[in-house]
Amino acid sequence: MIIKMKAAEEIKVNQVQIKDNFWSVIQERIINIVIPFQEKVLNDEIPGVAKSHAIENFRIAAGLSEGEFYGMVFQDSDVAKWLEGVAYSLAVKPDEDLEKRADGIIDIIEKAQQPDGYLDTYFIIKEPEKRWQNLQECHELYCAGHMMEAAAAYYQVTGKDKLLHVAERMADHIIGRFGEDKERGIPGHQEVEIGLMKLYHATGKKKYKDMARFFLEERGKNPNYFYEEKIKRGWQHWGQYSLKPLDSTYNQAHTTIYEQKEAVGHAVRAVYMYTAMADLAGEDKDQRLFDACLTLWNNIVQQRMYVTGGIGSTMEGEAFSADYDLPNDMAYAETCASIAMVFFAKRMLEIKPDGKFADIMERELYNGIISGIQLDGKKYFYVNPLEVNPGVSGKIYGYKHTLPERPGWYECACCPTNLVRLIASLGAYAWSESDTTIYSHLFIGQKAQMHKANVEVESSYPWEGKVAYHVKPKSDSEFTLAIHIPEFVNAEDENTIIAVNARSVEIRKALKSGYLYITRTWKDGDIVDIQFAMPGRKIFANQRVRDNAGCVALMRGPIVYCFEGVDNGENIQALRIPKEMKAEPFLWKEGVLKGNVCLRMEGYCMEGNNELYSEERPAKKHAELTAIPYYAWANRGENQMRVWMLEEQ
Numbered sequence: 001m002i003i004k005m006k007a008a009e010e011i012k013v014n015q016v017q018i019k020d021n022f023w024s025v026i027q028e029r030i031i032n033i034v035i036p037f038q039e040k041v042l043n044d045e046i047p048g049v050a051k052s053h054a055i056e057n058f059r060i061a062a063g064l065s066e067g068e069f070y071g072m073v074f075q076d077s078d079v080a081k082w083l084e085g086v087a088y089s090l091a092v093k094p095d096e097d098l099e100k101r102a103d104g105i106i107d108i109i110e111k112a113q114q115p116d117g118y119l120d121t122y123f124i125i126k127e128p129e130k131r132w133q134n135l136q137e138c139h140e141l142y143c144a145g146h147m148m149e150a151a152a153a154y155y156q157v158t159g160k161d162k163l164l165h166v167a168e169r170m171a172d173h174i175i176g177r178f179g180e181d182k183e184r185g186i187p188g189h190q191e192v193e194i195g196l197m198k199l200y201h202a203t204g205k206k207k208y209k210d211m212a213r214f215f216l217e218e219r220g221k222n223p224n225y226f227y228e229e230k231i232k233r234g235w236q237h238w239g240q241y242s243l244k245p246l247d248s249t250y251n252q253a254h255t256t257i258y259e260q261k262e263a264v265g266h267a268v269r270a271v272y273m274y275t276a277m278a279d280l281a282g283e284d285k286d287q288r289l290f291d292a293c294l295t296l297w298n299n300i301v302q303q304r305m306y307v308t309g310g311i312g313s314t315m316e317g318e319a320f321s322a323d324y325d326l327p328n329d330m331a332y333a334e335t336c337a338s339i340a341m342v343f344f345a346k347r348m349l350e351i352k353p354d355g356k357f358a359d360i361m362e363r364e365l366y367n368g369i370i371s372g373i374q375l376d377g378k379k380y381f382y383v384n385p386l387e388v389n390p391g392v393s394g395k396i397y398g399y400k401h402t403l404p405e406r407p408g409w410y411e412c413a414c415c416p417t418n419l420v421r422l423i424a425s426l427g428a429y430a431w432s433e434s435d436t437t438i439y440s441h442l443f444i445g446q447k448a449q450m451h452k453a454n455v456e457v458e459s460s461y462p463w464e465g466k467v468a469y470h471v472k473p474k475s476d477s478e479f480t481l482a483i484h485i486p487e488f489v490n491a492e493d494e495n496t497i498i499a500v501n502a503r504s505v506e507i508r509k510a511l512k513s514g515y516l517y518i519t520r521t522w523k524d525g526d527i528v529d530i531q532f533a534m535p536g537r538k539i540f541a542n543q544r545v546r547d548n549a550g551c552v553a554l555m556r557g558p559i560v561y562c563f564e565g566v567d568n569g570e571n572i573q574a575l576r577i578p579k580e581m582k583a584e585p586f587l588w589k590e591g592v593l594k595g596n597v598c599l600r601m602e603g604y605c606m607e608g609n610n611e612l613y614s615e616e617r618p619a620k621k622h623a624e625l626t627a628i629p630y631y632a633w634a635n636r637g638e639n640q641m642r643v644w645m646l647e648e649q
Helices: 023-042 054-061 076-092 096-112 121-125 140-158 162-177 192-203 206-218 225-233 267-284 287-303 335-351 355-372 414-424
Strands: 016-018 431-433 437-440 446-449 453-459 466-473 479-484 497-500 515-520 526-531 537-539 551-556 559-564 584-587 597-607 619-629
Touching (some): 023 076, 023 414, 054 076, 054 096, 054 121, 076 096, 076 140, 096 140, 096 162, 140 162, 162 206, 192 267, 267 335, 287 335, 355 559, 437 453, 497 515, 515 526, 559 597
Antiparallel strands (some): 431 437, 537 551, 551 559, 559 619, 597 619
16 A cells, blocks of 8 residues: 555544444443543542642642652653543533633643743742753653643633643743754654644644654664763763663664564553554554554454453563563553553554454454453543462462552552543544545444534444434435444344345345445435444464463454453362353343453363362362453452363363
8 A cells, every 4th residue: 555645534533423233332431420520539539548748749749739749750740631631521521610620730830830831840940950851750751741632622612712822831931942953853652753742733833744754753863862862961860760761672762763663661651652653643644654554453463462452461661572472460551551552453454454453452442451441430440451469469479460440549650641632532433534535433322523524323332233324414425424333243244134225135246344434425314334244253362471271261253352360269270261152142231341241151160189289180160150241240259260271181
């Protein structure tokens, strides 16, 4: 493919109103419970959780309070991500009081900004003489990027530009300091590249896009940049735990973005960078940059991703490790990393609508992302393992990061606020639009106001394979509706039915790269009906994935399932999935899992004697097995959990 132009443009979050029995519940919980809860956490008003102090840091920096900076060096980013989530929530559900409170926080942020445009509360309060001396560790550019994203979102939804002007002054300050003929610095934690591109989209000012390109293309030109920076300044922020400046793969500074062939280092840093690369490639019709993105995408998806969509398999550096190294009970799979994959997928879809990008976006959304938040919205996972064992997970060295239950907050609270901004803006990920085509990427029930038509989607997904698109065109001109058909849908199955106004569509002719293309002069009231079977199915891992040899995972539709001890007894490793599996879906009718479709099947339990080792073969006994959606685990107390199950031999 040669990029002649972006295939489609992103849409604004206020063009879509989500309305279905799955995502509406989650989105309403985010808006009604999580956003107010997080506001209180950021204001240190929730007892029993890790202190934040993030908003108070801004008050101190603004001269409105007295005190010391508290928290991580990047504490400002929690406020920025929360504000971005608030902006999107106001598009979903206008709330005059919440908007007023957000405006008040923005006023404080504006007062904290320095006359030259600099904005970072750690250095304003604590070490003003050291600003911009430690790009590797101190996250000034990272925090700036998140504030730019918040500013663009708040402007897009409310039309208010105070925070936008704050972000522009900060961006202009950065442009004045870094560049070809200035300090050739790069971020230690990529994010500002995304923020600059968002600022470019919001303002149309090319200088912000150019700055994003500089940071991307400067990376790796001098792999020793951070080491030289350390020698020059002579101090470290993290002391004995300082990042290793010679480990240039950790933050993807080992070579240029065009020469990187594998996803390495810190997973969130990497995929934030890839997201900005894809955004820039689409904007500038840059084939070389798109090819670089595609190479990295393929390495992640084909060799370095968990079945849940989790990425970053090792705790050491929260990083990618090696191809096919995907341990289940030591997995890292940070929630933020899965969120970053959604960002990356959407930018790739705007360049090339291809089911392989939409399928991964869907997998992340239904599994590796919402597993990061408790069903009541008040507790969070930073790490998303695929197996936990009480007494080991969360307690023994090497497993301390794989917690069996979600904490209420974190000292490093990047994931909770990231969840808020993504789920509140979910509607924007469901669609793209070009001059000729409306692209539907996700089977989410919703009302969408596109340029060519208003489209209402009725959806029983992900529990049933039944979706209907009601099209209301805005003109008599012909256009195409392109609907993503998930990879698991069998187009040859007699139960797969696609019809326009009750007349069948020949799927083979209409399906291209995972999208069903329907071109016509649409009439008010036209309906596209899509129906397909969703049996429980087995997933097998590549045999080079050591932990999964002889195992299967279960999926139904887009949902990955897991087994918990509370349903299956606290010896899950002794259970076996039969070769001829008949997984019967059933609706959970009470308790915290109410409304979830779970799976029940006949299987086996291997029972042996009590000796540690024995020549006696374990006996195989019949057992009834129950699997629940992976995202819903750890909501019923501490107990064993496992995604990959041994199969009957």
